[in-house]
């Protein structure tokens with residue numbers, strides 16, 4: 001491990017909306033404590049929140065791995081859920097397969113993945129049907 | 143106009159506890175019940191109205207930097223949401239008005255009586 005690299009691991013439980021968002025919330029606090037620019041903290045936490053919520057809702061839960069150095073934050077959120085059959089479609093604004101149970105809570109606009117793409121400096125999605133999904137996000141501090 | 147003044151002016155009830163965040167100025171208004179749509183569109187300083195009262199509302203308000211959340215039509219606000227809002231320092235207001243009526247008032251509070259074309 002490189003010196004000065006901060007590593008954090010979080011578990012993301014499935015369909016638990018009390019805990020949902022805790023991982024991104026704690027990363028946000030960490031970045032604020034480190035004195036990262038507020039605009040960068042905002043972009044990072046929105047991108048991570050959307051990926052975290054997707055793991056909660058669509059991915060049967062998963063985990064987050066976060067690495068922070070002096071220049072950037074690298075976030076990897078992975079789950080062992082059903083995967084995404086058509087990534088191009090999933091990336092479109094408005095496309096959603098969210099069940100009614102979560103639409104009632106306000107999810108399902110089909111804006112989560114586009115929000116991640118908009119806020120991240122680098123965004124990469126690895127997914128395999130029946131295996132799971134990994135969302136990679138990089139945000140540079142300057 | 144601050145969140146506190148806005149609440150007083152229109153008789154909206156402040157549901158969260160006393161906090162300095164009630165003295166933040168409101169600078170805009172956004173109304174939407176789709177959370178990740180609101181996540182993309184709510185600007186810092188906005189009054190955000192939504193009929194949802196679950197915990198995720200606090201996350202969206204806090205991440206976007208909304209000045210406050212106004213829950214319309216006296217919809218009952220879930221207790222865990224109030225607790226979380228206190229923790230995250232997100233002011234929650236309860237209004238008798240519907241979302242459109244709240245939006246008009248917030249718009250006036252921010253921009254005055256003159257409507258842009």
Ligand SMILES: Nc1ncnc2c1ncn2[C@@H]1O[C@H](COP(=O)(O)OP(=O)(O)OP(=O)(O)O)[C@@H](O)[C@H]1O
Pocket residue numbers: 050054055057058059079081082083084090091095096097098106107108109110111112113114133177178179
């Ligand atoms: N981790 C995941 N596992 C499986 N499918 C996923 C995952 N993340 C996203 N998807 C699929 O991609 C679609 C679009 O995701 P996106 O986050 O953009 O919208 P949403 O979650 O449906 O609604 P919103 O995020 O606006 O509340 C989802 O409806 C789902 O079909």
Ligand SMILES: [Mg+2]
Pocket residue numbers: 050053054111112113178
């Ligand atoms: Mg989503």
